[in-house]
Amino acid sequence: MPQPELERLLAEIHEQPDVVQRLLDRQVGAVRDAASVFRQRQPAAIVLVARGSSDNAAVYGRYLFEVCNRQLTSLAAPSGLTLYGRGPRLDQTVVIGVSQSGQGEDVVAYVREARRQGAATIAIVNDETSPLAEAAERVLGCLAGPELSIPATKTVTSQMTLLGMLSAVLDDPNAGATRLKGLPAAMRGALELRTAASALARQLASTSLGSVIGRGFGFPPALEIALKLKETSYTRAEPFSAADFLHGPVAVVEPNYSALLIDVGGRSSQAALELAAAISQRGGRPGFLRAGDVSPLPDDDELPNVSLNAPVDEPFAPIVALVLGQLFAVELALAMGLDPARPRGLHKVTSTR
Amino acid sequence: MPQPELERLLAEIHEQPDVVQRLLDRQVGAVRDAASVFRQRQPAAIVLVARGSSDNAAVYGRYLFEVCNRQLTSLAAPSGLTLYGRGPRLDQTVVIGVSQSGQGEDVVAYVREARRQGAATIAIVNDETSPLAEAAERVLGCLAGPELSIPATKTVTSQMTLLGMLSAVLDDPNAGATRLKGLPAAMRGALELRTAASALARQLASTSLGSVIGRGFGFPPALEIALKLKETSYTRAEPFSAADFLHGPVAVVEPNYSALLIDVGGRSSQAALELAAAISQRGGRPGFLRAGDVSPLPDDDELPNVSLNAPVDEPFAPIVALVLGQLFAVELALAMGLDPARPRGLHKVTSTR
Helix, strand or coil: CCHHHHHHHHHHHCCCHHHHHHHHHCCCCHHHHHHHHHHHCCEEEEEEEHHHHEEEEEEEHHHHHHHHHHCCCCCCCCCHHHHCCCCCCCEEEEEEECCCCCCHHHHHHHHHHHHHHHEEEEEECCCCCCCCCCCCCCEEEEECCCCCCCCCHHHHHHHHHHHHHHHHHHHHCCCCCHCCCCHHHHHHHHHHHHHHHHHHHHHHCEEEEEEEEECCCHHHHHHHHHHHHHHHHHHCCEEHHHHHHCHHHHCCCCCCCEEEEEECHHHHHHHHHHHHHHHCCCCCEEEEEEEECCCCCCCEEEEEEEEEECCCCCCCCHHHHHHHHHHHHHHHHHHHHCCCCCCCCCCCCCCCC | CCCCHHHHHHHHHHCHHHHHHHHHHHHHHHHHHHHHHHHHCCCCCCCCCCCCHHHHHHCCCCCCHHHHHCEEEECCCHHHHHHHCCCCCCCCCEEEEEEEHHHHHHHHHHHHHHHHHHEEEEEECCCCCCCHHCCCCEECCCCCCCCCCCCCHHHHHHHHHHHHHHHHHHCCCCCCHHCCCHHHHHHHHCCCCCCHHHHHHHHHHEEEEEEEEECCCHHHHHHHHHHHHHHHCCCCCCCCCEHHHHCCHHHCCCCCCCEEECCCCCCHHHHHHHHHHHHHHHEEEEEEEECCCCCCCCCCCCCCCCECCCCCCCHHHHHHHHHHHHHHHHHHHHCCCCCCCCCCCCCCCCCCC
């Protein structure tokens, strides 16, 4: 039986290397222009405002800006403004709204209010004719083309890529986006690992998948992969940073409990291995998604994993790891007999009052 | 059979009105002194740094400072500094470390680095002789006395109360903490509702409790209640803001799925009712914890709830709602035949490299 929604979701997942290549080819100028705002303003803080998958991209942007650019970065709680009518003073900030549709009312309201107060405003948005694009002074278009599947995929990696490009240009204006140039090939490499993702999914499908955990740059893709798992297979895996997981939630680990650990190389690798040990010690089962400059796992046969060694620095490897996570989410749903492209009761645009 | 750990946990929960009264009686001066730093510095942003339950108190502080004081507030990701050795520039900020023990290495390291950079630093901490208290310029002691139970209770509400007092003094230096004066009586009222909490727990114990959801000021207690449920009954209920829940995770709702909705009066009430409708519509089961200026529920008999009407404004009602959540967590564990005071594999101080 044909499954047109599933075919479409897989097609959108497979478009991602081309979308990222397009951004690297065509958006460096717009990114440089956005970066010039930072040099003019010397903002006291960057504020990222987003919802859903775009908010996970925003969390990624926060790690980039704080670690690679030493810019204090806050993730906005727009309900202060939209629910109570009182948000923070934003005149010394750069506010970046991140959205696929550019329609989310609270994100648009926040960016509009920030601009009214005198903040520099940037929209990272796929629909460049949307209210969010209208609200912001500068627009970085995702150039991802229409995304028709309900689970967002290519729009998320395109948002992450634009944030990565912006961070790279802020760090070194001359180098531009060269540090990201290995991304499309690495993402193609990730897409070739569907069989391995399927094997991992079948291994974990018989367990109770309770969490998706990452440390440092491994945390933002953990957030987004956990959301994909909810949308595609109703798996209630909760995302955690490694530090927070060990601060209480580790109590829930028991035999049959499994956790998906995200390793993006560099400093995140050691943390993933330590978590795996802590989970195994309590009788739980760790599985790994690994992408970037990752070393072979000890006892490779024993620890279920999908691993892609690719020449992508740790700050940009989350974009590759997310591709593995998308494949894993699709395959887990299929292993459970579900249609990953047709989430119960979800529509593409969600508005929040 | 006596259960000394459970008795101790309940004793600590019952101490909370006295701890809060003590803070209102004795810490206004220290809070005023801390507030004076804000007037001298005019910080570009407040940065809160914490882990675990203290981080949930910090999220509460963020809503207070942004909504009531219009101060941009960021929740620190300390791993930028501790894992990668590069955190954001903090010299124009006030950095507030929040901790029970004051031992958490990453929180201490972040506050120390902030002070080195020239930030104003404040510790909100129960152990005033701890490394965190040493690291910060100013200390607001929680005066909660030793907390021996593993699930943190009185230290969390004391941290929240100090944050509430600081926000109130920043908003109106003359009024001091008078807006919080109804808290101890309201918390005593909450403690009288253990039977109702037990009834709600028994109603939900037969379902799969999947989420704890709040909107606006209802969100921070949702975070902390979800953590208490993990620690005491291994329930994998995930916390959500209402807006984020409707942006994807609502797909997991099915018959037998229940959600605990947090209503702290004011603007949070309508959102809780709308969520209940969305969850019921999908066959799921909503239950309510409600504290503050809350109206009677429509069809009171139909919607399982614990409700406390108390003269506490919405910004401070989360402290009262959390007491209801603590009782609910204890009762849910008991209803499931578990000992809520002895979480598997947890110790009191968690260190994070």
